[in-house]
Amino acid sequence: MxxxxxxxxxxxxxxxxxxxxxxxxxxxxxxxxxxxxxxxxxxxYNDPELNQVLLEQANLLWHTPNLYENHLQEQVAEKLANGKEYVSYFCNSGAEANEAAIKLARKATGKSKIITFTNSFHGRTYGAMSATGQEIIHAGFEPLVPDFIYVPFNDIELLKAEIDQQTAAVMLELIQGEGGVLPAEESWIQAVQSLCKEYGALLIIDEIQTGIGRTGTFYAYEQYQIEPDIFTLAKGLGNGIPVGAMVGKTSLAEFFGPGSHGSTFGGNKLAMSVAYKVVERINQxxxxxxxxxxxxxxxxxxxxxxxxxxxxxxxxxxxxxxxxxxxxxxxxxxxxxxxxxxxxxxxxxxxxxxxxxxxxxxxxxxxxxxxxxxxxxxxxxxxxxxxxxxxx
The missing domain is CATH 3.90.1150.10 (Aspartate Aminotransferase, domain 1)
Known part of the structure; x- marks a missing residue:
């Protein structure tokens, strides 16, 4: 057994x-x-430089809680901002990053409705699963987190029919990986961003599978001439060390003050030491x-x-x-x-x-x-x- x-x-x-x-x-x-x-x-696999970075940090300190300063988090966050006005929150996985994004969107806007897309995949925790537009992922776990609306991918007219002043965010992948490797159309993405601005909704881009160089640019959104309000990362960020990040515009920082969200292991020193080197090498x-x-x-x-x-x-x-x-x-x-x-x-x-x-x-x-x-x-x-x- x-x-x-x-x-x-x-x-x-x-x-x-x-x-x-x-x-x-x-x-x-x-x-x-x-x-x-x-x-x-x-x-x-078995990259000598990453192995050495991990070993050096392991010989210093594995973990400290987020009660104390962590210069490694600051360094990685600066790298992820990539010269723009973004701040980061660190966690342990893509699902956790998406949970943080959902919470931040609702907290910052004071609204609860979030629009996502059929065939999307955002994770298996309750918020991330509820954001996922696949019935097979939901089966047996209802009731889901309320106020998620699913519309077809790459269809602007049906999105226009759903988005309104009560919409907190539109959340999407630029390439639906689990859904069948379905890329977003550039004109559609730009229209989505315009609708978000018109209705005061945040644009959340799930870059968990597409980020960290996977699409040939450091972030996939760079190829679409847009700038998301929030984007999420994981997978390639740690090259096998569990780490995730929610990255949001600096203007959103005030809505995630002390006590609003947290993680015991998020941003631990082992993960941050490796993530820094991964980003340094790939974003060239x-x-x-x-x-x-x-x-x-x-x-x-x-x-x-x-x-x-x-x-x-x-x-x-x-x-x-x-x-x-x-x-x-x-x-x-x-x-x-x-x-x-x-x-x-x-x-x-x-x-x-x-x-x-x-x-x-x-x-x-x-x-x-x-x-x-x-x-x-x-x-x-x-x-x-x-x-x-x-x-x-």
Whole structure:
């Protein structure tokens, strides 16, 4: 028997060690990782510099409560502000960051209505789950936190029909990761921001999966010519060390005074020491240009593959968050399993989307290797299932 709740559908393999973009399981088999631990390991595995930073801080002090000053929090917050008028609150996860954003939006506006979008995912705690626009996530946990309204993604007219003077915030992902790697349209995002300003609502951007260089800019919102009132971070911020952040405009600071919100472990010294180094390394022009170059290489290869098989319906995403929409969910299950057998770890998104989230440090040769494995698996599956291959 297991002494664990069965809330995770786990694979039989256990990953024991990793180096750069390669993972090794309990049998000694190695895998090229196109998951980054679900968008977490942006700098890859067993990074010597991050290991050293963590070790040095561990030898000083692991933890102090937020009753005392923490210069590391100040340093990371300055880095996250990125030259703009933002302040940060630190926590331990993306769901916690979104909970803080929801609380701040209601406190600052004095209103409770929050509009989010169908197929969104914001976490599994009660506020974050209530913000998530997926019935399958809600099932069995009703009643949810009240006053969340869900409207279709990329549809401005239906948003106009719902937003009003009682709206505290509009909350969204710029790419719906769990929902199927669905990017927001730039004109729609700009119209959303305009509506928020018109009705006195805050714009909350969930950058938990898209932030920290994942899309080829340090924050995904930079590509949309907008400036959110609040945005949330986690995943890649700590490269595997649990850390999250809610970042808000300086004008909102007065609404989160002493006693309004807090966390025992949030912003602890171990997490902050690593987060500082992660941000310092990723938020560099050359690093981000390299991500864009690798993205172009991967998209080019995938588009060439899509021209060869009817099994691929669409390819979408930005930077190194990429979704390959396959013919159906049965095909997706087989593809995921076969890729693993061939030594490539990938992810599911939505019902029938193969999601790729390789470390940002992946090499050109590793991208080519991953493309070859994907092509091999789809080619073999096409022959077995009768799917046509274009040009045959």
């Amino acid at each position: 297991s002494y664990l709740f069965p809330n995770y559908q786990r694979k039989e393999l256990e990953l024991i060690k990793g180096s750069k973009c390669t993972l090794t399981d309990q049998t000694g088999k190695s895998y090229l990782d196109f998951t980054s631990g679900i968008g977490v390991m942006n700098l890859g 022009p050359k690093f981000l240009q390299d991500v864009q170059k690798k993205s172009q290489q991967l998209f080019t290869g995938l588009n060439q593959l899509a021209e060869k098989t009817s099994m691929i319906k669409a390819i979408r995403g930005k930077g190194l968050i990429i979704g390959i929409e396959l013919a159906n969910q049965d095909i997706l299950k087989i593809v995921l399993d076969q890729l693993e057998i061939e030594g490539l770890l990938t992810l599911k998104a939505g019902q029938n989307v193969l999601r790729l989230l390789p470390p940002l440090t992946i090499t050109e040769n590793e991208i080519d290797q991953g493309l070859m494995i994907i092509e091999k698996v789809l080619h073999n599956l096409a022959k077995q299932t009768g799917f046509s291959e274009k040009g045959d």
